[in-house]
Amino acid sequence: MVLRSYWKCRLKSSCFPAPRWIRPGLAALFWFCVTQLVCGAGALGETKSVTQKDAEFDVTYNDTVKSYNQTIYAFNHTISRNKTEGVRVTVDVMQQHLESPILFVIRQKQAVMSFQVPLILRGLYQRKYPYKHVGRTLCQPPTRAASETQYFFVDVSTLSSQETNFQLRVSRVESFTLQTDRKFSFTASPSQPQFFKYVFPDGVDTVIVKVNSDVNFPCSVMSVQDIQCPVYDLDNNVAFIGMYQTMTKKGAITVQRKDFPSNSFYVVVVVKTEDEACGGPLRFYPLQPDELIDAGNRTKDLDVVVSPAINSEKYVIGMLFCLGIFLSFYVLTLLVACKTPASPYEYGSFGELERSLDSVARSRQESLSSVEEDDYDTLEDIDSDKNIVRTKKYLCVSDLARKDKRILSKKYQIYFWNIATIAVFYALPVIQLVITYQTVVNVTGNQDICYYNFLCAHPLGALSAFNNILSNLGYVMLGLLFLLIVFKRDVTHSRLYFFHPECGIPKHFGVYYAMGTALMMEGLLSACYHVCPNYTNFQFDTSFMYMIAGLCMLKLYQKRHPDINASAYTAYACLAAVIFFSVRGVVFGRGNTVFWIVFSVIHILATLLLSTQLYYMGRWRLDAGIMRRIVYVIYTDCIRQCSGPMYIDRMVLLVMGNIVNWSLAAYGLIERPNDFASYLLAIAICNLLLYFAFYIIMKLRSGERIKCLPVVCILFTAVVWGFALYFFFQGLSTWQKTPAESREHNRDCILLSFFDDHDIWHFLSSIAMFGSFLVLLTMDDDLDTVQRDKIYVF
Structure with missing residues (x-):
């Protein structure tokens, strides 16, 4: 069997392949001998020669090479442990024989590098770009001796039968080792990559390259690799090891000493053969599969600087600063609560208090579970019909607050329990997904996956940008503080409700609890998004923003319409539809005409339907007879007698709302913005601001006043929102563009050398949201002692 396998191998490697009828054995041995004689006779005219030359640095060697002539250039140089010098090999060929290129093999200690000239680099769709000028830097294996002489050899060979001229030059790179905080300029191209060495100085554990x-353009790739041979410095292999990212004008990578056992690393810069990875124009397709394309001039001038990153002290200061800001709100709230205590004497005399004790005790014994909203309607139809009450020209809160308080309290508590359930089931897979994202980034080293502000991204443990996560703490802490404030008000109101049961805006706190929970979840999900921000998980950052905007509008409407406000199931179903469109828009909305047409039509129809429901106070039913009723209303109100609207104020609000929403729908259909999630959020915020402004105007127009505390909250919140939006629109990164284009917007930290503009947006927006919630909570405190039949509905 061994002899049989041996002859099979020999037959395959002979000059003339053996016929199929030749079998291993003596016949095969005879055939092999004959073919070797023939092959040897044919090769007598070409004697293979190998020439070795002692070569020197910084000397240009002009030589020729042919298939039977191989040249070896021998170099030697002295290296020391304390000083590292780079060695660069530069090659030019005079002719371009693509069928038989020249092969250069560089043999050195612990490494072998080989490349052909013309160098063929492949781009997108396997397009080929030939380069006749090639420059490569040799890796520098570490030495333990104080000084050592190392040898390396450059072997030049080809299979071309024609002589090919080439130039070879080997030179030293004096500035091969980068110095801390010292800028170094260089030039690179696809066939002439560059890399340099950096050694961590004592006392520095983290640096930013x-x-x-x-x-x-041209598009480039910067990479950080461990000190080892070979160095992956070509477009087709630079992503094999280490950390890397594409770049146009800017690139930055934070490097930690713990990731490099040798306390040093290589900074590799490669110019790509094509620009598609950086958002450049897509070139033409090759006409033939093997068509060669002229690469043109793709030389790029760059500079590199390595600076120390912040130390652990800055981390501690940043965390203490973040905690201190939001804990101060707890202290301020405690001081305000202590200075303005709620006293039962403000709500009635001792006689009233005693008379209400029995009723309070009885009410506590009654179980809410025995009362269902659908069991009965406290509007006494025997006295007045709903249609008559709810379509009066001037409505009061007493007309829309006739249901039992226990029923409505149970109804609105569902808002809190539903959003708590949604939060759990939404957050758990999100946390799992972003952990996977961060793991992939750490394992692969591909820093194009996440859109950080790389110039101000401070890692901690496995997290790449801890500061962007920490700055979301305000949402959680202020959301919890708002829940505590609402709980205190809820308890106080429960104790004092029986003194004035028919006074003031009905106090139902379920939606407030849901708002505080949504604010806390916004902080958690925003932190999850900033673990690895990109376009596939941006909806994590915006989902609870939609919920906050929706809950605020519902709470504004609930204040004057407690009996007819939407149920939790309907509200969350509508918000689920909004999030569904958000996801669809992010994935399919870019340039998709059909999607934008469908969304715009649904947006306009939903606006009209909601306007009708609001105008008629929920008495306009969506059923099979809706078209007949629409025609009847148009005929009687517009054609027959052309009467004006009965509810002027509501009509003004709804007309303005339709103008705003139709304009936003038209803008989306015409411009088709790439950031669909932000566009959808803008629609929600515009409607909320419009309704809030309408509420304030109508409140003042109705002769009501706003107390000092809500006025202060309104002014403070407006100022904070202004500053917050300023920092939001700085745009330090954007997933609407390629990672390389996004890095053009990166900027250094501006606060405590730890936080950037977007972190300040997190601080200010969390404070502004908290202030907005306080405005909603306290805005109608002036009506607490006013009879409900004297409080207007608008």
């Missing part, structure tokens, strides 16, 4: 260029 910054690479900059004055021009966007």
Whole structure:
């Protein structure tokens, strides 16, 4: 069997392949001998020669090479442990024989590098780009001796039968080792990549490597690799090891000493053969599969600087600063509560208090579970009909607050329990997904996956940008504080309700609890999004923003319409539809005409339907007879007698709301913004602001006043929102563009060397949301002692 396998191998490697009828054995041995004689006779005219030359640095060697002539250039140089010098090999070929290129093999200690010239680099769709000028830097294996002489050899060979001229030059790179905080400029191209060495100085555990260029293109890749051979410095292999990212003008990678056992690393810069990865124009397709494309001039001037990152002290200061800001709100709230205590004497005399004790005790014994909203309607139809009450020209809160308080309290508590359930089931898979994202980034080293502000991204443990996560703490802490404030008000109101049961806006706190929970979840999900921000998980950051906007509008409407406000199931179903469209828009909305037409039509129809429901106070039913009723209303009110609207104020609000929403729908259909989630959020915020402004105007127009505390909250919140939006629109990164284009917007930290503009947006927006919630909570405190039949509905 061994002899049989051996002859099979020999037959395959002979000059003339054996016929199929030749079997291993003596016949095969005879055939092999004959073919070797023939092959040897044919090769007598071409004697293979190998020439070795002692070569020197910084000397240009002009030589020729042919298939039977191989040249070896021998170099030696002295390296020391305390000083590292790079060695660069530059090659030019005079002719371009693509069928038989020249092969250069560089043999050195612990490493072998080989490349052909012309160098063929492949781009998108396997397009081929030939390069006749090639420059490569040799890796520098570490040495333990104080000084050591190392040898390396450059072997030049080809299979071409024609002589090919080439130039070879080997030179030293004096500035091969980068110095801390010292900028170094260099030039690179696809066939002439560059890399440099950096050694961590004593006392520095983290550094930021910054690479900059004055021009966007050609597209480049910067990489950080461990000190080892070979160095992956070509477009087709630079992503094999280490950390890497594409770049146009800016690139930055934070490097930690713990990730590099040798306390040093290589900074590798490669110019790509094509610009598609950086958002550049897509070139033409090759006409033939093997068509060669002229690469043109793809030389790029760059500079690199390595700077120490912040130390552990800055981390501690940043965390203490973040905690201190939001704990101060707890202290301020406690001081305000202590200075303005709620006293039962404000609500009635001792006689009233005693008379109400029995009723309070009886009410506590009654179980809410025995009362259902659908069991009965406290509106006494025997005295007045719903249609008559709810379509009066001037409505009072007493007309729309006739249901039992226990029923409505149970109805609105469902808002809190539903959003708590949604939060759990929504957050758990999100946390699992972002952990997976961060793991993939850490394992692969591909920093194009996440859209950080790399110039101000401070890692901690496995997290790449801890500061962007920490700054979301305000949402959680202020959301919890708002829940505590609402709970205190709820308890106080439960004790004092029986003194003035028919006074003031009906106090139902379920929606307030839901708002505080939504604010806390916004902080958690925003932190999850900033673990690895990109376009596939941006909806994590916006989902509870939609809920906050929706709950605020529902709470504004509930204040004057407690009996006819939407149930929790209907409200969350509508918000689920909004989130569904948000996800569809992010995935399919870019440039999709059909999607934008469908969404715009649904947006306009939903606006009209909601306007009708609001105008007629929920008495307009959506059923089979709706078209007949629409025609009848148009005929009687517009054609027959052309009467004006009965509810002027509501009509003004709804007309303005339709103008705003139709304009937003038209803008979306015409412009088709890439950031669909933000566009959808803008629709929600515009409607909320419009309704809030209408509420304030109508409140003042109705002769009501706003107390000092809500006025202060309104002014404070407006100022904070203004500053927050300023920092939000700084745009330090954007997933609407390629990762390389996004990095052009990166900027340094501006607060405590730890937080950037977007972190300040997190601080200010959480405070502004908290202030907005306080405005909703306290805005109608002036009506607490006013009879409900004297409080207007609008």
